[in-house]
Amino acid sequence: MTTLKTLADHLAAEQTADVAVKDVVAAIAKACIQISNVVASGAISGSLGAAGQVNVQDEEQKKLDIITNDILRDALKACPAVAGLASEELEEIETTGRAGGFLVTFDPLDGSSNIDVNVSVGTIFSILPAPEGREATEADFLLSGRQQVAAGYVVYGPQTMLVLTLSKGVFGFTMSAEGDWLLTHETVSINADTAEFAINMSNQRHWAEPVRRYIDDCLQGKDGPRGKNFNMRWVASMVADVHRILMRGGIFLYPWDAREPDKPGKLRLLYEANPMALIVERAGGKATDGKTAILDLQPTRLHQRVPVVLGSANEVDLVSA
Ligand code: AHG
Ligand code: MN
Ligand code: MN
Numbered sequence: 001m002t003t004l005k006t007l008a009d010h011l012a013a014e015q016t017a018d019v020a021v022k023d024v025v026a027a028i029a030k031a032c033i034q035i036s037n038v039v040a041s042g043a044i045s046g047s048l049g050a051a052g053q054v055n056v057q058d059e060e061q062k063k064l065d066i067i068t069n070d071i072l073r074d075a076l077k078a079c080p081a082v083a084g085l086a087s088e089e090l091e092e093i094e095t096t097g098r099a100g101g102f103l104v105t106f107d108p109l110d111g112s113s114n115i116d117v118n119v120s121v122g123t124i125f126s127i128l129p130a131p132e133g134r135e136a137t138e139a140d141f142l143l144s145g146r147q148q149v150a151a152g153y154v155v156y157g158p159q160t161m162l163v164l165t166l167s168k169g170v171f172g173f174t175m176s177a178e179g180d181w182l183l184t185h186e187t188v189s190i191n192a193d194t195a196e197f198a199i200n201m202s203n204q205r206h207w208a209e210p211v212r213r214y215i216d217d218c219l220q221g222k223d224g225p226r227g228k229n230f231n232m233r234w235v236a237s238m239v240a241d242v243h244r245i246l247m248r249g250g251i252f253l254y255p256w257d258a259r260e261p262d263k264p265g266k267l268r269l270l271y272e273a274n275p276m277a278l279i280v281e282r283a284g285g286k287a288t289d290g291k292t293a294i295l296d297l298q299p300t301r302l303h304q305r306v307p308v309v310l311g312s313a314n315e316v317d318l319v320s321a
Helices: 007-013 020-045 063-077 112-117 201-206 209-219 238-248 269-282 313-320
Strands: 050-054 060-062 082-087 102-110 121-129 150-156 160-165 171-175 181-185 196-198 251-254 286-288 308-311
Touching: 007 020, 007 171, 007 181, 020 063, 020 102, 020 121, 020 150, 020 160, 020 171, 050 063, 060 063, 060 112, 063 082, 063 102, 063 112, 063 121, 082 269, 102 112, 102 269, 112 121, 121 238, 121 269, 150 238, 150 269, 160 181, 160 238, 160 269, 196 238, 201 209, 209 313, 238 251, 238 269, 238 308, 251 313, 269 286, 269 308, 286 313, 308 313
Parallel strands: 082 102, 196 251
Antiparallel strands: 050 060, 102 121, 121 150, 150 160, 160 171, 171 181, 251 308, 286 308
16 A cells, blocks of 8 residues: 655645745644544534524524534634634634734534534635734735635545645545544546536525526436536535535535525635635636635625635536626
């Protein structure tokens, strides 16, 4: 058997301008091994079920949303290169009192509706530059996705995998039984074409016209305007759906819909859409809000929501035309 490179080997060889970002990635990767163990222990550790409170987005928190948030928060605060953090589960930003270095935004547990039914969940993170010479404020987090220094996610599935982009390229690491991250997927790339879409079809009646038309055309299969049959998958964990797309192509949509017209989509820009968009673009795919590249959007609020269309480039172009 050939020896696989570890995450530490890979980081050592990475050509990033600021080497301290590697420490932040290493700290997150280590925390996610701890998260993987808690997630895997499920009912044994009593970590399933609701926490009995809601977060800033008025969503019911699961016990694991809080446990995983605490693990990442503690790990990041202990990392000297981190100046501040923002999380789906925290109403406000938190700073470490340090200046310079990096800001981290994260979704500690993505796909929380899947926890109690033992379906894949994940962690998503985005690393941004922090201001020099002073403590960070909330406004410092409102950077466009193009300014991300690194982004990644961990999927807790049949295998626990870390997928990462730093200076260029997308790399996948699989967690070994010994708790090491081993490089198993080099320079991941997404096929430009696909015949597989991911969308929550139960919202169909609420969609806007372009999305409705796109999915209608796919559903007509070989006899319709697309001239081929499409397959559908929806895990309801963005991490798992995006991971599948990185592995075998596909398109993922969480569009604007008319259920709550004031909410522009369900997913959050700073810790869900932006990191996933960077990974997808670096893998040769595309990510838009239906019109504009996600990475070009100027954030205005910490917990801002955004419609998301991402994956195989030619399909995303069809929806975003
Ligand atoms: P979170 O658990 O962090 O709130 O995110 C869940 C998101 C995303 O992972 C997934 O794609 C989507 O919600 C599923 O939404 P539906 O339940 O509406 O299908
Ligand atoms: Mn999420
Ligand atoms: Mn979450």
